[in-house]
Every structure is written in structure tokens, then in C-alpha cells.
Amino acid sequence: MNATTPKLKSSGSRRQFLQGSTALAGSLVVGFYVPFLEAATSTALTKATKPSDASNPEINAWVVIQPNDQVIVRIARSEMGQGTLTGLAQLVAEELECDWANVTTEYPTPGQSFERKAPWGSFGTGGSQGIRGSQDYVRRGGAAARMMLIQAAAEGWQVPTTECTVSKGVITHAASNRTITFGKVAGAAAKLPAPKEVKDIKLKGVSDWTIAGKRLARLDTVDKTTGKQIYGMDLVLPGMLNAAVKACPVFGGKVKTVNDMGALKRPGVKKILFVGDNAIAVVADTWWRAKTALDTIKIEWDEGQHANASTAAFNEILKTALEAKDAVVGSKIGDAPLAIANAVKKIEAVYSYPHQNHACMETMNTTVKWTEDKCEAWVPTQNGQAAHAAVAEAAGLPLGKCEVYKQLLGGGFGRRGATDYVRQAVLIAKQMPGVPIKMIWSREEDMAQGRFHPITQCKMTAALNDKNEITGLHMRIAGQSILAGVRPEAIRDGKDPVVFQGLNEGGTETAIGYTFPNLLVDHAMRNPHVPPGFWRGVNLNQNAIYLECFLDEIAAATKQDPLALRRQLMTKHPKHLAVLDAVAKRVEWDKPLPAGIYRGIAQTMGFGSYVAACAEVSIDKEGALKIHRIVAATDCGHAVNPQQIEAQVEGSFVYGLAAALHQECTVKDGRIVETNFHQYPCLKLAEMPKVETIILTSGGFWGGVGEPTIAVAAPAVLNAIFAATGKRIRDLPLKNHSLKA
Amino acid sequence: MAIPKSATLNVNGKSLNYQADAGTPLLWVLREQLGLTGTKYGCGIAQCGSCTVHIDGAPIRSCVMPASAVNSRQKIITIEGLSKDGTHPIQQAWVALDVPQCGFCQSGMIMAAAALVKSKPNPTDQDIDDAMTNICRCGTYNRVRAGIHSAARQMAAASTKTNTAKPTLKKAANALDIIHNNAGAV
Numbered sequence: 019m020n021a022t023t024p025k026l027k028s029s030g031s032r033r034q035f036l037q038g039s040t041a042l043a044g045s046l047v048v049g050f051y052v053p054f055l056e057a058a059t060s061t062a063l064t065k066a067t068k069p070s071d072a073s074n075p076e077i078n079a080w081v082v083i084q085p086n087d088q089v090i091v092r093i094a095r096s097e098m099g100q101g102t103l104t105g106l107a108q109l110v111a112e113e114l115e116c117d118w119a120n121v122t123t124e125y126p127t128p129g130q131s132f133e134r135k136a137p138w139g140s141f142g143t144g145g146s147q148g149i150r151g152s153q154d155y156v157r158r159g160g161a162a163a164r165m166m167l168i169q170a171a172a173e174g175w176q177v178p179t180t181e182c183t184v185s186k187g188v189i190t191h192a193a194s195n196r197t198i199t200f201g202k203v204a205g206a207a208a209k210l211p212a213p214k215e216v217k218d219i220k221l222k223g224v225s226d227w228t229i230a231g232k233r234l235a236r237l238d239t240v241d242k243t244t245g246k247q248i249y250g251m252d253l254v255l256p257g258m259l260n261a262a263v264k265a266c267p268v269f270g271g272k273v274k275t276v277n278d279m280g281a282l283k284r285p286g287v288k289k290i291l292f293v294g295d296n297a298i299a300v301v302a303d304t305w306w307r308a309k310t311a312l313d314t315i316k317i318e319w320d321e322g323q324h325a326n327a328s329t330a331a332f333n334e335i336l337k338t339a340l341e342a343k344d345a346v347v348g349s350k351i352g353d354a355p356l357a358i359a360n361a362v363k364k365i366e367a368v369y370s371y372p373h374q375n376h377a378c379m380e381t382m383n384t385t386v387k388w389t390e391d392k393c394e395a396w397v398p399t400q401n402g403q404a405a406h407a408a409v410a411e412a413a414g415l416p417l418g419k420c421e422v423y424k425q426l427l428g429g430g431f432g433r434r435g436a437t438d439y440v441r442q443a444v445l446i447a448k449q450m451p452g453v454p455i456k457m458i459w460s461r462e463e464d465m466a467q468g469r470f471h472p473i474t475q476c477k478m479t480a481a482l483n484d485k486n487e488i489t490g491l492h493m494r495i496a497g498q499s500i501l502a503g504v505r506p507e508a509i510r511d512g513k514d515p516v517v518f519q520g521l522n523e524g525g526t527e528t529a530i531g532y533t534f535p536n537l538l539v540d541h542a543m544r545n546p547h548v549p550p551g552f553w554r555g556v557n558l559n560q561n562a563i564y565l566e567c568f569l570d571e572i573a574a575a576t577k578q579d580p581l582a583l584r585r586q587l588m589t590k591h592p593k594h595l596a597v598l599d600a601v602a603k604r605v606e607w608d609k610p611l612p613a614g615i616y617r618g619i620a621q622t623m624g625f626g627s628y629v630a631a632c633a634e635v636s637i638d639k640e641g642a643l644k645i646h647r648i649v650a651a652t653d654c655g656h657a658v659n660p661q662q663i664e665a666q667v668e669g670s671f672v673y674g675l676a677a678a679l680h681q682e683c684t685v686k687d688g689r690i691v692e693t694n695f696h697q698y699p700c701l702k703l704a705e706m707p708k709v710e711t712i713i714l715t716s717g718g719f720w721g722g723v724g725e726p727t728i729a730v731a732a733p734a735v736l737n738a739i740f741a742a743t744g745k746r747i748r749d750l751p752l753k754n755h756s757l758k759a
Numbered sequence: 760m761a762i763p764k765s766a767t768l769n770v771n772g773k774s775l776n777y778q779a780d781a782g783t784p785l786l787w788v789l790r791e792q793l794g795l796t797g798t799k800y801g802c803g804i805a806q807c808g809s810c811t812v813h814i815d816g817a818p819i820r821s822c823v824m825p826a827s828a829v830n831s832r833q834k835i836i837t838i839e840g841l842s843k844d845g846t847h848p849i850q851q852a853w854v855a856l857d858v859p860q861c862g863f864c865q866s867g868m869i870m871a872a873a874a875l876v877k878s879k880p881n882p883t884d885q886d887i888d889d890a891m892t893n894i895c896r897c898g899t900y901n902r903v904r905a906g907i908h909s910a911a912r913q914m915a916a917a918s919t920k921t922n923t924a925k926p927t928l929k930k931a932a933n934a935l936d937i938i939h940n941n942a943g944a945v
Contacts (some may be wrong), residue, residue, distance in 0.1 A: 099861030099897040119940050235857050235939045242862030243853045244845040245797020245838035249863060252796035260791075285763055285780060306787035307780065379801050379809060379863040379896050428799075428863030429896050461802045661857065661937050665902070669860060672898025695806035695894060704888035706900040 075208035077166055079126070079137035080110055080159030087187055087201035089116045091160075093123045094131070094138035095148040096400050097238065098430035099669075100724045101662035102148030104236045106156055108658055109149070112222060112230040113160030116200060117186040123237060128406035129421035141402035141424075144435045144552055146625035146722020149658055153720055161219045162212055170207035171198050224656060224717065233661040238426075250383045250398035250425035255454040258385070259288055260305035261446050262312045263457055265297035267466050268321040268688035269547050272296050277316040284311045293445045301450065305458050324547040324688040332473060332546045332685070333370070339496035340368065340477040345540035346511070348495075348518035352536035354481070357490025361481030365575055367568055369478065369748045371560035372682035374471035375690075376553055377698060380428020381464040384443035387454040388413055393420045393444065398427040400435040408437035412444035431673070432552035436469045436504070462693045469551025470683055472498035474560055478568040481536070486576040488587070490536035493521065493564060499543050500557070503550040517541045519557040520622045520729065521565070526719060528558065528624045530565075531594030532587035548685060554673055555728035558624035566620035566733035567748070570740060580737065581607050581619055593716060594621055597630040597651040600712050604649045605632045615646060618737025620730040627721030628653040628714075631671075633707070633734035637742045641758030645675070645707040645735060653714035654721035664711040666723045671709055674731025676701035679752045699753075767831040770795065771840025774831065785821040785829060786810045789837060797838035797866045801894070808893030811867035811874075812837050818874035818890075838866040841873055848910040848917075849873045855928045857937050858906050860897030868893045872907050881911055905934070 074090075076082045082090040091110045097103035107123050126138055139155060140147075164184060171189040172179040175196060183190050187200045213219065224231060241247040266272060272295045282290055286303040290311075293299050298317055302308035358364060385396040386409070393413035399405040402424050410420045427434055443457040459467070474497030481490035499514035508514075519528045521539045530537075553559075569587075573580040581602055588595040598621040602608075611617060614636045621630035631650040637643050650667050657663055680699040684691045692698040736747050739757065747755055763778045768785075770793060777792040784803075789795040789812070798821060801809030805820040812821045813836040814829060829835065841847045845854070849872045852858075859865045868891070875882055875890040882890070887904055895903070913928055 099859075101860070233936045233938050235854075235937050238862075239854055239857055239859055240845060242859040242865050243850040243869060244841075245795070245866050247862055248796070249799075251800065252790075254794070254796075304787065304791040306783055306791060310780075377896060379807065379861065379894070380799070381801075427861060429861045431896070458800075461804075661935055664935075665857070665860060665899075668901050669898030672900060673896065676896075694804055695802050696804060700807075700894045700896060701898075701900075702894070703891045703900040703903060706904075709901060 072205060075204040077163040077204060077207050078159055078212060079134070080156060081114060081163040083167070083200045083204035085201045085204065087117070087120050087199050089114065089121045089187070089200070091121060091123050092126050092138065094126060094141045094402075095152065096141070096143040096402065096424060096427060096430065098143065098400065098427035098434070100148065100666060101236055101659060102143065103238060104234065105149050105658040105662065106152065107237060108230045108232070108234060109153055109157050110160035112227055113157045114164045115184045115186070118229050118234065120187060121237065125424050127421055127423060128402040131403065132406065132417050142404070142435065143400040143430070144432055146627075146725045148724070150626055150720035150722050157221050158216050158219055161221060162216055165213050165219070166207040166210045167200050167203055169210055170203040174198070174203065174206065230658050232659070234659055236662065247426060249380050249428045250385065250396060251380050251428065251458055253385050253396050253425065253456060255385065255387070258454040258456055259301050259303060259450070260308050261299045261301045261443070261455050261457040262305060262308040262460065263293055263297050263299040263442055263446070264312055264317065264463060265293070265467055266319045266321065267690070268319065268324055269549055270324050271319050271321040271688070273298060273317060274320040275318040279314050279316055281311040281315050287311045289450065290315065291446060291449050293442050297442065299446050299457070301446065301455060305456070309460055321688055327547055327688045328686050329373070329684045333475075335544050336370070336473070336475040336496045339542035339544045340475060340494050342496070342542045345494065345542040346513045347538070347540045348515070349521055349523045349530065349537055349539040351523065351534065352490070354490040354492045354536040354538035357536040358479055358481040358492060361489060362484045363482040365480045365482065365572055367478050367571055367746070367748060368475060369564045369567065370475040371471075371473065371563065371750060373473045373548055373685070374553060374677055374681050375465055375468040375683050375692070375698060376429070376431040376433035376551070377465070377695075377700065378427070378429030378431060378433055381459040381461055382433070382439035383456065383458040384440050385454060385456040386443045386447035387452070388444065388447040389452050391415070391419060394423070395421070395440060395444065396423045396425055397440055398425045398434055399437070399440065400427065400430045400432070401437070404435070404437050405440050408440045409444055412441045413448060431554040432556070433469060436551055438467070438469070461695070465693050465698060466690050468683065468690070469549050471553035471559070472500055472550045472557070473546065473548070474498060476560070476564040478564060480568070480572055482572075482576065486578070488534055488572065491534045491538075493539045495539070495541045496544060498545050498550050500550045500552060502543065502545050512543065514541070514543065517557055518561070520561040520624050527626055531591040531621055531623055532584070533590050534587070546685070547688070555624075555725045558622060558726065558729040559674070559677070559732070562620065562622040562729035563733045563736065566622065566730070567736050567746070570618070570737040571746060574740070584621070593628045593653055594623055596716065597621060597628045597653050597714060600651040600714060601630045601632045601649050604710065604712060605634070607632070616738050616742035618734045618739070618741055620733035620737060622726070622729050624726040624729060625722030626719065627655070627723065627726045629726045629730050631727070631730040631734040633738045635735060635738040635742060637739065637757050639759065641756050643739065643752070643757055645705070647708045647710065648734065649710045649712070650727055650730070651712040651714060652723065652727060653716050654723050655715065655717060655719040657713050657715045660713050663713055663723050667711040667727045668709045670725070670727035671731050672701050672706065674728035675705070675735065678732035678735060678750055679705070682751050764827070766827065768826065768829060768835055769831055769833065770835045771837060777826070779826055781827060783826055785812070785824045785826045785835070788826040789821065795837050795839055799863055799866055801864065806894070807864070807867070808871060809864050809867040811870040811893065813870060813874055816874065816877060818871050838870060841870065847873060848913045849876065849906065851928055852906040852910040852913065855937070855939070856902050856906050856909065856935055858899050858902040860899055864893060864895045868895065868899070868903060872903065872910070876907060876911050876914060880914060882907060
């Protein structure tokens, strides 16, 4: 083999590129999310370009009703455990007025979306957008379908639609004592024109909800308890082969030489391939044979310019950047540096946050069948349209000749919004035309080739007056920008707005919950060679730690109660305050705790929702931490399925506490040191505290649920640790610190 | 290379022939030779437990167990064979409490939990902490714990033959107020 790169044909049209990048922007970039709202409302309800067949009458893009009254709700967003599939179905069913017991779901494909001009809007599933980003148009889709069904019944009976009522999928004309089910009129309804003014359809008020807002069981649970649920990794296609892959462990490096060491002669091995210029794959009859053969191959890497990079070196660069002059301003009120210069008392602290891998339980995988005129891919993806664009690009085919079949995700957490693994699978399959090939990453590959939580440091400086009031606050963030890595064209004037999550001066997405007379939040961007990614919670995670722990430091230094200090600063932020107060009330903050138990509190706002948490911990003589209970409050405006919101809040603590307690990815010699779970521990059941979730629905807005709570997990626990020990932990993970007295 | 060896395993009550190279883990024989993909690959080094199956009733991490180390008399049970139609008390409790999120780890989680309630019919929280070391990234642990307690109560009720098993499960679901009126009805 020689190490030349198979040159990719530059076949991706500008249009393809735009579709992919727009999809990515729409779904994963927090802070300036632009849903395909217009596209969805204007085209979702026009007729299908493909006529629906008689057994599956498509009322509109969202709703198919079969003659037996079975309702199929189309779900464009990806299900990865967060419950969006059930929640969106509830919203459609609510307006449709069907019988919930008859509801099933299906994914439209990105290829259908392309062909029909995106009637389902964005498929992208990130930024906690699944429900809030699509609730308006999916409800209108359900309502429009209901109107068409009623019209079909009314026309059949030759009565005015206004005399018909509907409930649980049964249309009634009371005056003539006639009823008919949705299934019986679906065929006729499918032939009717869509209502003209979809924007003007009056949606049901929350108080009238009978399906949405209820604690309904998920639609997708049973098969997950019997082994029947198929994930991308489980897929079997006729004649399918399996591929294992290994990319240069030093990011930016390439394959230099390959000695196959006789791997091609091993049983079942079909081919050894280059994948682009930086990876080698083995294709075999089984994945185990492909993987073990790959392990025997000797690959010499051209490690490139980052061969000596290390976390220690990044840390030095970031430390210097804390004082650099080239920072870009995120939030500015008054003159914080001046306030600090004139302060009676100054408090300073430097915090940091490490690189982390998403570590989805199901490692990255994609199955692809490529021929000269068609490319099909079976992808566990959070972003169907971006995956479709990536397939077309790598396949060298137009979008119309490519298709993506979305698979249920064995975890996503942001990792599966990227398409690097999709591209690899296509490049492999392209070298064996007509043969479906399932590419699976080993856990070791998954750990080495992540899209990592960005690394940052933050210098916090507060100015106090003689009454111990905060007169100014400066947060200098130094470090990595996700957008600079994944979408550099979104950086404007050197500014990555996503860096400032939770610290914006206002707005409905991710605003700071305190008023400081003088505030400066700025960012000195420093990008190591480690590829960053959107990691569940994104930049809110570290920003909430920096601000919430530092406020706790100020409270301690000025001998104030941490809750009382916050409340004074929050008078102009009633929604932030309401969740904090709800938590304080539930834990009875003003009452003493049992001996040995200590509390910490934190709040933030992100992904359109307000969250707060209080952690109750104890630490034994050996320094072992036990988190007994966490009380958490979320105001997400409207709650579509409260029991699933509780599941997301609990899950957020597992994800956030794993990160806070155990996880970091360190770089040595340009590559990630941690190769598997023995070096990258996850939270275990025994460490899991009781969680009490308070859901507030103050209304008037729709907030996300999957991510915001993660950000309060670490600061609540770190503040409780301080209360217990007097030790202020400013660098994570906690495993690097001793809590022994 | 050694020639792949033909051998027999007793899986879910059936004697099944397979061919695999020496050293192939049981996990990959189950998944790739016998078509039982309910058992998952998560780490390959016995850390995460996604690959947990029962061998003669004991929970085993099949990713590090060579298939050749299991003889044809040992009874292997996978998630597909834990019960007919998903009616093992652990599976029923999982449905009642909506335990899974993404669900990828849940085959292993359920097999570990089923082994636990078999060996300890009334497990304490400490027993659950000790036995349930499987990794779940979505964060289902608190419902896993509740599900094990609920299944244990159901099994105790069923064994006293008072036929209160179903109400016991309903009670558990009621604790979370989860409304079941779809295909996954309790």
C-alpha cells in the first residue's frame, strides 16, 4: 500500500454545502438558533409531492392516519434518550385530537426532506431545541390535519364543519347523531387542500391540554427492555461486511507507512483500506475479525506539527491569556476595570475546566452502501440533514441520489451532531461498491477521536466597597472556542458568542441572573489542536461553575449567606430568582442541617430555561464525598411531559457529576491519554444522590430541558464541599484533589 | 492463523453451533454468529457492563469471556431469553417506571438487576449499590434503583400467591405518576 490520499472529487455543490451547514447552524449553535420555522409552516401543510397510498393516507407532512385509526406522527428530530420523540408526538396529538392509545411515530428521511423542500424544518437535535424549536409548527401541523379530517367528515355528511365536534379520533355531528372515526375519513381528508392560513390557526391553550402536559409513558420503552430495539451498531443488511478503523491519534496527523503484517491473510479479512489521508480501515466478515486484524497492522504516522502538544502546555498558554490584551468583549456594563482599580477590597480567583469526551455508550458507527449512482447510509445522527450533506460530499453524488436512514442513538450528547464518522464510513464503502459496510469504532477509537468539551480558564475579579457590596466584576475567560473549530465562518470580528453562555446581559436564551453595577466578561480565544465539539450543556457548564463558585467565595470572604448574597443581586431577575427560591424553600435553607451534612447552592439560565440546585453532601475522615440529595428546580415555561423532564433533570446530574467528579481528557505527545472507561470513569449508581425535581411552568416562553441542569450540578456540589471542608476546588475533576481534612 | 473452530453453546435454552477464531469473546459470538444483538458492546474491557449475560445464573461480562471458555452444558441467558414477551419482573418494572432513556446500556442493566433479585430477593440499597456497577451515561440510576425495589416487591407478592403482582407494579408506576395508556401499558 502506498500512502497517497485518494483524492475526493469536489462534487458537493454549493447548495449541498449550504444545506449541511445551515442544518448544523440551526440545530447545534446555541444563542443564534434560527429554526426553519418559515419553511416548516409554509410548506409542511402543502400536499406531499408523492401521493400517499390508500392504506397510508398522509393528511399532511406530520400526520398519517391508517384506515384502522392508527395515527402515525412524523418526528423530524432525533431520539437519543431525551424523550423528544414522545413529547413531539404529544404536541401533534394534542391538536389533532386523536386517541393517544393509537399513536405511533416514524422518522421522515433526510432524502424525503430534500425532495419535498424541508416540510419538517430542521432535523437537527441539539441545543435543547427538540421541543422548543419545533413546538409551534408541529402543533399547527396537528391542528391543520384535524381541520382537514373534520372537513372530510362534514363534506361526507353534507353538514357545515362548524356543527362537527371531535374527541379522541372520533368526529361527531350531534344534530344528526352521527359519528365517524379518523380512519374512515383519512382517505378523503388526504385529498383535500391544506388550510390556507396556517399561521392563523388558533392553538389550544395549555389549560385545555389533555395529552400534552401529562405524565405519559414514553412510546419507545418496551423494545429497550427485551433486546429487540435495533441501534446503528446492531444493523444487519444482506451481504454486509464490517469495518474497524484507526485514525492518526495526533489530531492533524496523517498515515505515513503501513505494514499489514499479514493481516490480509487472516480469516474473514477482505480488504485493508485508506480512509482519507489520516486513517486505515480493515473490512472483514465480522467486526471482531476486522478489529483484531487492525490491531496487528503496523501504522507509522506522520504526526505533523502537534506531535509534542500537551495539556500542560495548553494550560500555560491559557494562563498567559488570562492577562492578554486581545480579548473580545461579551458583556459590558459600566467600567468594571475602573471599579476594580478603585475598590476598597478586591477578590480574585482563577478557575479552569478540562477537555472531556462525550463517551456515548454506543460508539460511533455508520453503515453505508455505495454504488456509482446511489449512496445509502444508516446513521445514528443528531443531525439528519448534515449527515445527508456529508454523505453526498463523501460519496461524490448529488443529494438527490443519497439517502440517510436515521437510527436510534445509543447516546448523543452533542457528539452525534458532527459528521466525521459518517464521512469515514462513506469513504470506506466507496472502495467496495455495492457492498453494505458497517463501520464501528472501538471504544479506544471513540476516546481518541472525540470532539471534545472545550478547555478554558477563567480569572474572576470582584471589586467591593466598604459595605462589602460588589461594585464591579470582571470575568476573563481564556481558551477554546467551539465555533472556531466546527464553524469558523460563524466567528465575527473574532467573537464566538457561544463562549458567553449564561453570561449575556439579557435575552431569552442564556442571560446572567445578577445585576452588577459594573460588569465585564471578555474572552481571549486560544485554540489548541484538539477538535472541540458541542458537549451536552456546552459552555454553560464551566461558566456556571466560574460564576456560582466565585459568588460563593465572595459570600464567604464577606461573611454573608450565599443565598442572601445572590438574592440581593437578583431583584431584577425574577425568573432566575423564582427557581432559586423554590429550591431554597424545599431544602428549608434557613433551618439547620443534621450534623455532618453541608449545603451548596447554584443557579443559572441556559437553553431558554431557568435552573437552580441545592446539593447536600457529607465528607468522611478519609475525604470521601457523599452526595446525599440534590433538590433542583427548572422553569422551562411549558412542560410537555413532566415525568420525562424529571428523567432529564436526573440524567443531567449524572452527566454533570461524572464530569465534575471524574472526567478529564489529557493530551500528551499530541494525543489523548485516556483510552477507555478505566481511565475515564463515569458516575456509577452507588454515587448517585437522591434527586428531587421541582418543575415550574411560568408560561409565556418555551425553554429547553436536556441540558441546562447540567450546569448547576458541579457548582452546587463544589459549594457544598467548601461548606463542609473550607476547601475551594477551582480545577476539575475533583478526583485530582484530596478532600481529607 | 488457527482455523476457526466449530463449537456449541447453550443459549436461551437452545443448543446453537457457531464458528469463531480462538479467543473470540462470547459477546461477539452472540452478536455476530448467533444474531443476538440485544447484548451490547460498550467498552470491551469489562468496565461498563453493557454486555452482561447470565451464565448458569451469574452475571458475566461477555466482552472479556472467550466463547471457548464456556462449555455446551453451561446455560447462557441473554436479554432475548430473559423471559417470553418481556414479562420478567425486572422488565415489567422497567416499563412501568419508564427506566430507559437511550436504552443502549439497559440490556446489561436489566441482566445485572435480574441476577441481583434472583440471588437477593429483597435487596437493600447497599446491595443495589454493590451489584449495579453498570455504566449509564443518560443517567437512569435512580429509576434503576426504584425498578429493582419494585420488581423485588412484585416477586415477593407473586410468591405468596396472593396475585397482587400487578397492583404492586401499578403502585410503583403511580409513585412516579406515569400514565400508561399506550402499547407499553402495564
